[in-house]
Amino acid sequence: MTPVPAHLLAPQGPARSLVARLDPRTRVLAAALFAVVAVAAQGIMAQLAALGVAAGLCLLARLPMRTVLRRLLALEVFMALVLVTLPFTVPGQTLFTLGGLTASAEGMERALSVAAIASAVMLAVQALLASMETVALGHALARLGVPARLATLMLFTLRYVEVLHQEYGRLRLAMRARAFRPRTGWHTWRAYGWLVGMLLVNSVERSERIHAAMRLRGFRGHYPILDLGRAGGLDWGFGAVHTASLALVLAVGMM
Amino acid sequence: MAHIPDGVVTVPVLVAGAVASAGFLGLGLRALTPERMPRVAVLSAVFFVASLIHLPAGPASVHLILNGIMGAVLGWAAFPAILVALLLQAVLFGFGGLVVLGVNAMNMGVPAVLAGLVFRALWRRDRPRRTALLGAACGGGAVALTTVMLSLSLVASGREFLTVAQLVVLTAVPVMVVEAAFTAAALGLVARVKPEMLEEG
Numbered sequence: 001m002t003p004v005p006a007h008l009l010a011p012q013g014p015a016r017s018l019v020a021r022l023d024p025r026t027r028v029l030a031a032a033l034f035a036v037v038a039v040a041a042q043g044i045m046a047q048l049a050a051l052g053v054a055a056g057l058c059l060l061a062r063l064p065m066r067t068v069l070r071r072l073l074a075l076e077v078f079m080a081l082v083l084v085t086l087p088f089t090v091p092g093q094t095l096f097t098l099g100g101l102t103a104s105a106e107g108m109e110r111a112l113s114v115a116a117i118a119s120a121v122m123l124a125v126q127a128l129l130a131s132m133e134t135v136a137l138g139h140a141l142a143r144l145g146v147p148a149r150l151a152t153l154m155l156f157t158l159r160y161v162e163v164l165h166q167e168y169g170r171l172r173l174a175m176r177a178r179a180f181r182p183r184t185g186w187h188t189w190r191a192y193g194w195l196v197g198m199l200l201v202n203s204v205e206r207s208e209r210i211h212a213a214m215r216l217r218g219f220r221g222h223y224p225i226l227d228l229g230r231a232g233g234l235d236w237g238f239g240a241v242h243t244a245s246l247a248l249v250l251a252v253g254m255m
Numbered sequence: 256m257a258h259i260p261d262g263v264v265t266v267p268v269l270v271a272g273a274v275a276s277a278g279f280l281g282l283g284l285r286a287l288t289p290e291r292m293p294r295v296a297v298l299s300a301v302f303f304v305a306s307l308i309h310l311p312a313g314p315a316s317v318h319l320i321l322n323g324i325m326g327a328v329l330g331w332a333a334f335p336a337i338l339v340a341l342l343l344q345a346v347l348f349g350f351g352g353l354v355v356l357g358v359n360a361m362n363m364g365v366p367a368v369l370a371g372l373v374f375r376a377l378w379r380r381d382r383p384r385r386t387a388l389l390g391a392a393c394g395g396g397a398v399a400l401t402t403v404m405l406s407l408s409l410v411a412s413g414r415e416f417l418t419v420a421q422l423v424v425l426t427a428v429p430v431m432v433v434e435a436a437f438t439a440a441a442l443g444l445v446a447r448v449k450p451e452m453l454e455e456g
Contacts, residue, residue: 032353035261035352035353035354036354038261038262039261039262039269039354040266047262071349077426078257078258078259078260078419078423079260081419081422081423082263082416082419085415085418085419085422086415088418089414089415089416089417089418090415110415113262114260114262114263115262116262117261117262118260118261118262118263118352121260121261121262121352121353121354122260122261122349122352125345125346125349125353126349129346130346130347130349134343134346134347137346147284149284149287149292149335150280150284150335150338150339152292153287153292153295153296153299153335153336153339154339154342154343156292156293156295156296156299157296157299157300157303157336157339157340157343158300158343159296160293160296160297160299160300161300161303161304163297163300164297164300164301164304165304168304182310182311183311184311186436188310188311189310189433189436189437189440190436190437190440191440192308192310192437192440193436193437193438193439193440193441193443193444194440194441194444196301196308196324196437196441197440197441197442197443197444197445197448198444198448199301200297200298200301200328200441200445200452201444201445201448201449201452203297203300203301204293204294204297204449204452205449207293207294207296207297208293210293211290211292220289222289
């Protein structure tokens, strides 16, 4: 297992960027609006414009270029399959042939547009949401009307990711001490099953002890949701510019 | 593997996924009582990090989905747990998208809930063979159903995704086998060490 990225536990990025000074609710709403517009945008020009807006957001958030690029290039298997097959499966004007398969111009364009939308949403999420402390994200969602139970579940989950990670490290060390090396076969798969089963039992028992202690101190099933105050001038200004650029994206699609 | 990014599926599929997810979420939240919150959160965290655990399978390696075990341990509450984990994966790892979250939650959460219903109806304490068989069926079955639903969401979005859908089914076969073995072992251990975890709720 790859270690849990450090940014899970601490906010990343320079604290003084424009995006960092925004109210968490503004950032959540901006990200949601961006995603809807990027998916709704018609035509490759509009989708590339959305990608441009997303790149702008990354600059405003002062995200480190290298991490952003690495995220973008780390294509999932699924995405790779989509991009490779689309040119050959969309019918249209022949662009080139490859071992009996014909790639169409329409297919290339379709693949490009899928890649543009997916990258645009990912960049916007990186700029607006991933750079925020995840606890703030939970409180912002609750303030925006997400059911309190769901928001509380998210805050608990974030806490337990850390607990699990420590527990996993401990159990994995015990396996290594007994010379376990992962290979293909029932032995390995079963060993991992037991590892995760043990992880579950230990973590659930620990969570029960924690919960009993929390109840003792008056916890009633959800956290007091932080009062995030009122959105300031910066939030309204950012919101206006953001909405205007997204309207422009949609307008490009209608031309 | 099972995370669809934004930009692939069409609007009708997005709407169907959102509606189905909202319904299952409503039912799931009812099962998410304050007393069960810590346990559901632990499982949600397990699902969240499962995408980082790679198991060797022949020349390649697969990563587990774990929706079968989620359903077996949580029942209906598996749905909100999976939704929260998917949102966190999208935000922190860049897996999947935002608008497509409803579709992804439906594809992984509905099989989890169904596997949980089957497991809870048939499981008995102190019957290790039965536990192992049920565990394998839940683990493998949930992955199989997720794969079918994933392929359907793709094909419903356009004929041009048929090839991808077929490739997805093909690559899911090793995951299914590994996940069945893995789930049988994990649930077997839980049944031996802490059987009450499989009985409540």
